[in-house]
Amino acid sequence: MTTISDTPRSYLRQVPVGRLPPPTTQAGLFGWLRSNLFSTPGNIALTIICILFIAWAVPPLLRFFLIDAVWTGTDRQACLASATNPQPGACWAFVRMWISYFVYAFYPIDQRWRVDTFFLALSFGAGWLLWPSAPRRDLGAVYFFVVLPIISFVLLSGFPAIGLAAVPTSLWGGVLVTIVVATVGMVVSLPLGIALALSRRSHIPVVRLLSVTFIEFVRGVPLITVLFMASVMLPLFVPERFSPDKLVRALIGVALFASAYMAEVVRGGLAAIPRGQYEAARALGLGYGRMMALVVLPQALRVTLPNIVNTFIGLFKDTTLVFIVGIFDFLGTVEAARGDPKWASPFTSVTGYVFAGLFYFICCYGMSRYARSVEAHLSRAGRS
């Protein structure tokens, strides 16, 4: 008896056919162009308009900021039109000349290592907290929210007993103040925001009422009025001899403002935790404090980390407003340097602002990329 498989049949292939290449209209560069840029007449028109726009906008910008830009010089002459450079572009020489002022402002030159150390200590703490697989992040939190503020305060404002000369806050400025305001805002607003969020969900009416009033009041008014309140009303509310320093007043304003926004973010995180988690914690015999600290908050903060980072981006951008109440943050130093007659040229202001914009963009964009990667990580973890 013969089976089918035994009989050699000439029309059965012995080896599989090689794969055909994908149709050129759908794959490869051509297919990509076709489906993404030239699929319909309308799309073609849009593509052409976009290409024309890019061709119109990008080369002049490149020429202005890179090719024609002035990189070296000691005063405005370098950035004015001259025989050697008839059409000068951005005046980067101005930024180079003023860069140390932008970073430290009037902080005494021989003491600037203290600012650098502060930046290092801060980035260490931030890295520890934000790197997802860092060891002992609980210790990192203690470092960031307890140890770092004390070190920084001693380091920056001075402690004559251990040989650090006192530096009054009137000499602080530039990036230093921007970072200090943002960090203090963060360090104060997270714990305060958690406390406010828990109060808002509390079963005790008075606690809830006070917290709702505070949160909605602060969120209903612009930051600038809160800063005005902090800078002109706060000195009135305390006895004259306790009247706080100008920078401290602004810090209080920013911290309170950020706390209200943080409270709403944390509340969102708390709302995302299923009731079962609370009930299970209760069933295990945990009291309110331990239930929150050991079961609810760790989960709530983890899911809400992207939003916390986004709030922090907002806070970081908002630090520029302290400039309006007379504090020399980074933007304030740029404004001051821009007005220097020694560097007055048609493009000094533009260059100064673009430099400041680059600084804020790099910081904020970096943070928002981080927030997005955490979000992606969380949604992957949630699916599995």
Add this chain to the structure above:
Amino acid sequence: MADRVRVPARNTRYLGSLAFQVALLLIVGGLAYAAVVNAAQNLAHANIATGFGFWNNTAGFDISQTLIHYSASTSTFGRAFWVGLLNTLFVSGIGIVLATILGFVVGIARLSRNWLVACLAGGYVELVRNVPLLLQLLFWYNAVLKSLPELQGSIALPGGGFLNNRGLFLPRPEFGPGFGAVVIALLVGVVAALLLRSWARGRQARSGRRTRIFWAAVGLIGGLPLVAFVLAGLPLSFHFPALGRFNVTGGIEVLPEFAALLIALTVYTAAFIAEVVRAGVLAVPAGQTEAAQALGLRSATTLRLIVVPQALRVIIPPLTSQYLNLIKNSSLAVAIGYPDLVQIFTGTVLNITGQAVEVVAITMAVYLTISLVISLSMNIYGRATAVVER
């Protein structure tokens, strides 16, 4: 054992909670009282008056942009308050309209299947969202508008306007006596178009037949006023600005402060609105579009009847909070000297009177009222459009 059972645990807890609440109220009240006492003492030391008596005093300072009559020598601080509030609402109102348009365009562009368009829109959003608004405002004001040509080198705009570093000067329309007829014709046209639409809908509901009324509506709304305009003898003329030696006379003057604030607020808020719109459109499940197509609806109809109504339900709440942000952000006017509420009140009036508590309280109360009104109307809208669950 029996004793323990008799004392209900709930009662002691209740009393403890009550004591805690009373204590908390006492602490907060005590702090507030101490603050008030301190403030009274400090103000008495500094010889500053208290109370709202200054409201009716003569202001004595000039305001560069006034929508209602105001003069430095006769108007009161109260009048200055209304001028500032109107300026805030004016720039916010125009900003909201422009930001909404730009935001919707960019948000839709980010979802475009055209890669270049999506990229450009995405680049715009990322760039604008990650740079502080104050910096953008200063950039527009100091680096762009203030570096426009001087008066003598003014850029002449097509249509008879001028642009220089003192602002934008546009022809001012002057309405003749017969212009009322045009307005009435426009109103009649709109009402007639609405009646036509409800008739067409009723007919479709009865007979299933659709009546195309688009061109009829266009004729009613656009054509009727045009006819009235011609019949009334073209009652509209323009008053053109004229370039003088030291200033520009006539026409409408748009201050550079106003323009910078408007541009900055629009560009900044539009980026956030674009994100809101994108999220809203993405929130409509693809199944909705597919189901509409399966029912035989065209893509434009699908968009109008299926996607947009559902997307709007997601978009409106965050959109309103963006509007609120825009109104609050308009207070940055103080940085460039646009006379909004904050600039006039917490700036000038505070400096003149020194009454920090009253001035800051009034300013905050205004923003709180605006926030409250908008959130309330939001809640009403939310209830009206909530999905009715079975």
